[in-house]
Amino acid sequence: MSPMPVRLFLLLLLACGASSAAAGPSLVQEGERLYREGVDLTGRPLVGFALGGVVLPPAQAACASCHRRSGMGGIEGEILVPPLGEPYLYQPGLANVQPFGRSFTRRWKRPAYSDETLARALREGIDPAGQPLAPPMPRYRLSDRQAKALIAYLKSLSRGPAPGVERATIHLATVVTAGVSAASRRALTEVLEAYAREKVVTDPGERLQQGSARGAHRDRGQRTWRLHLWEVGGPSATWRRQLEAHYRAQPVFAVVGGIAEGPWDPIDDFCNRNGVPCLLPTTDLPPQAAGFYGLYYSRGLALEAEALARHFTDHPPEGPLLQRVAPGERSRAAANAFRAALVRLGGPPLHEAPLPADGAPSGFRDPAAVVVWAAGVSPEELVRTGESGELVFSSTLLGGIPELPPAIAGRVRVIHPFVLTEEKPRHLASLYAWLRARGIALREERVQAEAYFAATTMDDALRFIGSNFSRDYLLEQIEEMLDSSATRSLYPRVTLGPGQRYASKGAWLLTPPVRGADPASRREQGDAIWIVP
Amino acid sequence: MKGNRTRARLATSGRALFAGTMACLLAPLGAAAGEMDHHHAAHSGDGMVDHGAHVAQAQRQAVTRTTARYTVPDVTLTGMDGAEVSLREALGEGPVMVNFIYTTCTTVCPAMSATFAAVQRDLAGHPGNVRMVSISIDPEHDTPARLAAYARDQRAGPHWTFLTGRLADSILVQRSFGVWRGTKMSHAPVTLLRASADGEWISIEGFASAAQLVAEIERLTTHPMVSQR
Numbered sequence: 001m002s003p004m005p006v007r008l009f010l011l012l013l014l015a016c017g018a019s020s021a022a023a024g025p026s027l028v029q030e031g032e033r034l035y036r037e038g039v040d041l042t043g044r045p046l047v048g049f050a051l052g053g054v055v056l057p058p059a060q061a062a063c064a065s066c067h068r069r070s071g072m073g074g075i076e077g078e079i080l081v082p083p084l085g086e087p088y089l090y091q092p093g094l095a096n097v098q099p100f101g102r103s104f105t106r107r108w109k110r111p112a113y114s115d116e117t118l119a120r121a122l123r124e125g126i127d128p129a130g131q132p133l134a135p136p137m138p139r140y141r142l143s144d145r146q147a148k149a150l151i152a153y154l155k156s157l158s159r160g161p162a163p164g165v166e167r168a169t170i171h172l173a174t175v176v177t178a179g180v181s182a183a184s185r186r187a188l189t190e191v192l193e194a195y196a197r198e199k200v201v202t203d204p205g206e207r208l209q210q211g212s213a214r215g216a217h218r219d220r221g222q223r224t225w226r227l228h229l230w231e232v233g234g235p236s237a238t239w240r241r242q243l244e245a246h247y248r249a250q251p252v253f254a255v256v257g258g259i260a261e262g263p264w265d266p267i268d269d270f271c272n273r274n275g276v277p278c279l280l281p282t283t284d285l286p287p288q289a290a291g292f293y294g295l296y297y298s299r300g301l302a303l304e305a306e307a308l309a310r311h312f313t314d315h316p317p318e319g320p321l322l323q324r325v326a327p328g329e330r331s332r333a334a335a336n337a338f339r340a341a342l343v344r345l346g347g348p349p350l351h352e353a354p355l356p357a358d359g360a361p362s363g364f365r366d367p368a369a370v371v372v373w374a375a376g377v378s379p380e381e382l383v384r385t386g387e388s389g390e391l392v393f394s395s396t397l398l399g400g401i402p403e404l405p406p407a408i409a410g411r412v413r414v415i416h417p418f419v420l421t422e423e424k425p426r427h428l429a430s431l432y433a434w435l436r437a438r439g440i441a442l443r444e445e446r447v448q449a450e451a452y453f454a455a456t457t458m459d460d461a462l463r464f465i466g467s468n469f470s471r472d473y474l475l476e477q478i479e480e481m482l483d484s485s486a487t488r489s490l491y492p493r494v495t496l497g498p499g500q501r502y503a504s505k506g507a508w509l510l511t512p513p514v515r516g517a518d519p520a521s522r523r524e525q526g527d528a529i530w531i532v533p
Numbered sequence: 534m535k536g537n538r539t540r541a542r543l544a545t546s547g548r549a550l551f552a553g554t555m556a557c558l559l560a561p562l563g564a565a566a567g568e569m570d571h572h573h574a575a576h577s578g579d580g581m582v583d584h585g586a587h588v589a590q591a592q593r594q595a596v597t598r599t600t601a602r603y604t605v606p607d608v609t610l611t612g613m614d615g616a617e618v619s620l621r622e623a624l625g626e627g628p629v630m631v632n633f634i635y636t637t638c639t640t641v642c643p644a645m646s647a648t649f650a651a652v653q654r655d656l657a658g659h660p661g662n663v664r665m666v667s668i669s670i671d672p673e674h675d676t677p678a679r680l681a682a683y684a685r686d687q688r689a690g691p692h693w694t695f696l697t698g699r700l701a702d703s704i705l706v707q708r709s710f711g712v713w714r715g716t717k718m719s720h721a722p723v724t725l726l727r728a729s730a731d732g733e734w735i736s737i738e739g740f741a742s743a744a745q746l747v748a749e750i751e752r753l754t755t756h757p758m759v760s761q762r
Contacts, residue, residue: 050647051742057686060643068639076640077720135740136644480718493700497637497671497717505673530699532673 031153034146036069038062046146048138056138063150066136068498069292070472071157074480079136085157089113095127118154119147162469164253168201170223170469172458173252174451175243175281178233179261187444188259188282191451192227194438199225199459221466228252232267239266240273247274254474257281257454259447262329268294277471279478280454280503282447284330284396290501293471295478297450297491298504301330301373302337304394304415306533307507308371309341316348319368322389324355324382326374330397334373341533361385373397379404379412379512392509403515410511417507418446418490420528427488446490453489460485492530506532596739603725603734606709610668610698613681620706623694624730628754629664630746631725633712634695635671636683641722644740646687648724651743652750653690661754665693668706670717672697711736728753 030041038046038058048061059065066081067073073081082088095110110127117128125139126132142150164171174192176185201222228250232242247270258281260267265287271278272291279295286296299306312321325335335352342350353362355374359381362370367389372382375397382391395401395416404412419427428445431452435442442448461477482503483495494503510528605624609617624631632649634642649665656663669675675683680695689695697703707713712723726735726749735749 050644051740054647054651054743056643056647059686060647065643066640074640076638076718077714077722079640079722081640136640484716493673495671495673495717497635497674498639499637500674532676 027149027152028156030145031149031151031156034062034150035071035153036062036064038065040146040149047141049140050138051135061138061140068472068476070470070476071154072468072470072473072476074476079134081136084154086155089118089154095129095131095133115151118151122147122150162253162471163251165223165469168203168224169226170462171226171228171250171252172196173228173230173246173250173255175230175232175255175258175260175267175278177231177236177239177260177262177267180259184259184282184444184447187447188257188451189229190440191435191448192257192455194440195452195455195459196225196227199223219467221462221469223462227256230255236262236266240270243267243270244274247276252276253469254279254458254471255281256458257451259283260285263287263333264294275471277475279458280450282450285333286502292475292501294501295475295496296502297489297494298417299502301334301394301396303502303505303533304396304417304507305334305337305373306341307509307531308392308415309338309345309347310531310533311509311529312369313342313345313347317368317390319366319389320351320364321348322351322353322362322364322367322370324353324362324370324372324374324387326355326377327357328375331373331375334394334397338371338373359385361387375399378402379408383408383411401510401512403513406514406517409514412512413509414512415507415509416528417504419492420508420510421513423492424490427490430487449490453485453487456487457482457485506530596737596741596745599736599738600733601711601736603710606702606705608698608702608705610696610702610706611677613677613684613695615677618696620696621730623664623666623696624727625664626730627664628661628728628750629666629726630750631666631668631710631727633670633707633720633723634667634683635669635717635720636675636679637671638717638720641720645722645724646683648741648743648746649693650687650689652746653688653693655743655747656692656750657690659750659754661750663692663750663754665689667693667695668703669695669697670703670707670720672700672703710734726750726753 026041034040034046038048038056038061040046045058046061048056050056050060063084067084068081071084073083075081082093089112091112093110093112110129110131113121113128119142121127121133122140123142125137174188176188201224228246230243230246232239232246234242253276255271255276255278257279258267260281260283263285264281264283265285267278267281268287268290270276271293275293277293277295280297283296284300286298286300287294288299288302290296323335323338325331339350339352342348351364351367353364355362355372355377357376359377367387369390369392370382370387371392373394378398379391379393379402390411390413392413392415393402395414395418398414401414401416401421402412428449431449432442434452435448440448457478460481461474464477464481465473476498479496479498479500483493485494489503491504492506492508495505496503508528508530605621608620610620610623612618612623630649630652632645634646636642646667649667653665669680675697677697680697684693684695687693704713710723710725712721714720721738722740724737724741724746726737726746727733732753735753737746737749
């Protein structure tokens with residue numbers, strides 16, 4: 001064979017390879033950036049105009065701000081933001097749909113979009129039938145490349161089945177690390193396994209009864225739960241790799257609950273790097289800046305510390321403020337957060353003295369208030385060492401709200417992120433009934449309550465998303481539904497919003513009850529104050 | 534509390550079931566969508582609407598305008614600077630516009646705030662000295678610091694205040710103005726306007742344009758409901 005055609009052939013091959021490498025992934029990546037952040041890959045903003053021609057800042061011009069990261073849209077107030085993605089846009093659908101509400105206009109059918117009509121919709125605000133898009137939808141000034149990139153990205157949304165989802169089964173996991181007590185591990189797994197055992201679905205679909213699709217099978221999204229227990233051990237720096245090994249062996253749609261000994265950060269890291277929603281684990285040391293995929297009951301001990309710092313800044317003690325810190329990861333973390341928060345808020349100066357295991361006195365003279373971060377020292381023990389001033393403890397570290405002898409009860413206050421004792425029966429009634437019905441003893445109330453609420457939250461959210469198995473959509477639904485959940489949690493109030501990842505935002509500062517006092521007078525609510533730092 | 538109401542409806546009314554609505558849109562099968570539409574037609578109460586009319590209407594931003602005498606509750610809220618301020622003082626004695634937002638809101642509030650920003654621009658130099666107040670309906674998340682950042686993003690000027698506070702107080706304020714919908718995700722786009730502290734409130738529900746709001750303010754400050762300060 002003569003060399004010329006071969007060289008030509010190789011050149012062509014190279015050229016094809018080069019151009020397809022350039023066009024494919026980077027166009028979708030650019031579209032993703034425009035969609036989520038409202039800027040292109042060089043940082044130039046997406047130019048969008050709202051009602052009346054107001055130019056939108058990039059964060060609002062970004063499609064994700066209304067259509068959400070999942071592209072599934074949603075309902076906010078009286079605005080229905082429609083879903084995007086190929087199955088919705090590139091098929092005939094309904095336009096101008098509004099949720100029930102006081103103002104309502106009739107919806108009409110619209111034909112399928114094409115690339116051309118989609119670009120036109122973005123620029124001119126009209127659908128393929130020439131009808132105007134709803135007023136909240138911005139109009140965009142787009143270059144041809146930006147239009148191509150956005151459309152390429154939209155087509156990539158809702159593509160392919162989500163990991164962990166099969167025809168009749170959904171795989172979920174929970175995480176337990178080394179160092180967690182056998183009792184806590186059991187409390188967690190007993191609840192989650194009992195819950196998962198009851199999520200059995202024989203036929204995930206339904207036969208359509210009417211219309212031209214009669215007899216076709218439609219997936220309603222119901223799945224049998226398969227719960228996997230992922231255990232990790234050794235140094236926490238190795239946890240993420242271990243979780244990734246578990247994940248490779250068995251992909252899961254999401255992680256529900258879990259317990260770690262030590263900071264939860266390495267696990268949160270796994271969740272965010274792999275795009276796996278991780279819901280509501282039991283931890284006092286959650287990450288302080290959650291990514292998209294980790295969702296937490298609260299910011300843990302840091303929240304308690306910051307609430308106290310807020311309190312002492314707003315109501316400075318009439319004398320020195322002392323912090324006593326026992327050895328231990330949780331105590332140290334709380335103390336660091338307290339110290340930092342006081343500085344940030346411009347609070348009173350802080351004195352510090354370690355609190356060794358034998359409870360030796362601080363030697364500090366006459367503090368007005370002493371904040372104590374210690375799991376193993378009770379208020380009575382501390383008072384016996386001669387500590388003076390108002391003593392503030394964490395109920396989390398103490399393992400509960402103590403009952404104290406009358407002599408010292410008035411001197412002690414407790415920072416308490418959970419529901420008040422008198423409200424607990426109301427909050428946990430359904431948990432108690434559920435456990436009783438399954439013959440599960442109430443062993444570790446906090447672990448069991450948090451696992452149960454995590455399971456019901458997962459259940460409710462999965463039911464809502466139906467067959468739209470998008471992890472982003474799951475999280476967006478939880479954001480919306482959490483505060484109207486039929487099940488109550490161990491926290492006074494859990495609520496989220498778009499992009500929020502910590503469900504409970506405050507803590508009670510209360511006076512503990514007096515031992516032996518008349519139960520009627522034991523209401524903590526009386527002088528308990530709710531602090532949102 | 535609400536007194537006598539006068540309604541001026543600019544939108545035709547009808548009904549659609551919530552779950553059906555979402556199911557409608559979220560069934561990717563073209564056939565299923567058609568089937569749902571039949572399902573919907575059975576539920577919708579109204580008759581056919583002239584196609585041309587509702588195209589024009591969609592372009593005209595349907596709003597519902599009512600007047601009412603609300604009782605402003607005596608609550609203490611918190612400003613962006615962390616200082617406490619009574620709601621009545623924040624509303625002032627003269628003309629004021631009020632809306633309800635939360636900083637993580639994705640759809641309704643960006644539009645409402647963009648409109649307020651445009652109104653702020655259009656009213657610069659207006660002799661009426663109109664105050665603008667945005668009240669958070671997610672006060673536990675919307676700390677003063679978060680409100681201040683949001684205000685900066687909206688380029689809020691000195692006449693535009695943002696308020697947060699205790700959750701119970703936020704709910705009380707919403708109920709007092711008839712805008713409480715049970716959860717923040719259900720919140721309605723409402724703008725309230727008042728010429729003076731003893732005047733009637735005008736409540737505009739829907740996405741009023743900046744021009745519409747400015748026209749209302751001009752009407753209020755040229756023909757005050759009661760004697761001005």
